[in-house]
Amino acid sequence: MHLISSAFPDICIVPALPEHAEALAVLVRENREHLQAYLPAVLQLAAVADAGAYLQAAAARAASGDVLEWHIFSGTALCGSIRLKEIDAADRKAKMGYYLARHFQGRGIAGACVRAVLAHAFGALDLNRIQLQCAAGNQASMALATRLGFTLEGVLRQGECLNGVFVDLHVYGLLRKEFVPDGASSRK
Structure with missing residues (x-):
């Protein structure tokens, strides 16, 4: 899975590799404030050695x-x-998570990339269901989930502790039969 679409000829998705450690550490350092709100655990990857160890584990x-x-x-x-994550081959489901550096947001890149991974999940991986969870204040992720055809299935009250505060998590689900690879909505 490399080229996303003709709309984004310079954007590609590649497996996370240990060789990306320096680039990952730079991304985290340059986006510290942006990531702090909803992904504070990612901040632990600001040092190249920590990013490398994480990527070694990701490869495993x-x-x-x-x-x-x-x-x-x-x-x-x-x-x-x-x-x-939590890929369950027997029940053909998984959970999805993502983040994008602040200065790449607002261009449609996240939507195109998530759509590409969804196509892979429902195609090559033969999954039937993908779940997304977004903190209640994360309006951008909730809007993206809706644009991609996910259904809000409920709220996990105080489902996550972010920066020392319990926040509600909005749970979204997308079924294989609802997914439209070209971005048009399958629901009326």
Whole structure:
């Protein structure tokens, strides 16, 4: 999975590799405030050694099929990450998470990249259901989920502790039969 679409010729998605450690550390350092709000755990990857250790572990998780993680590049610049976790082959489902550097947001890149991973999940991985969870204040992720055809299935009250405060999590689900790869809505 490399080229996203003709609309984004310089954007590609590649498996997260240990060789990306320096680029990941730079992305985290340059986006500290942006990531702090909803992904404070990612801030632990600001040092190259920590990013490298994380990516080594990510490669091992990918080899076992537990978690698949991809990096989003714009040319040679790492601009984000997408992963499928809690992959359950028996029940054909997984959870998805993603982030994008602040200065790459608002261009449709996240939507195109998430759509590409969804196509892979529902195609090559033969999954039937993908779940997304967004903190209640994360309006951008909630809007993206809706644009991609996800259904809000409920709220996990105080489902996550972010920066020392319990926040509600909005739970979204997308079924294979609802997914439209070209971006048109399948629901009326």
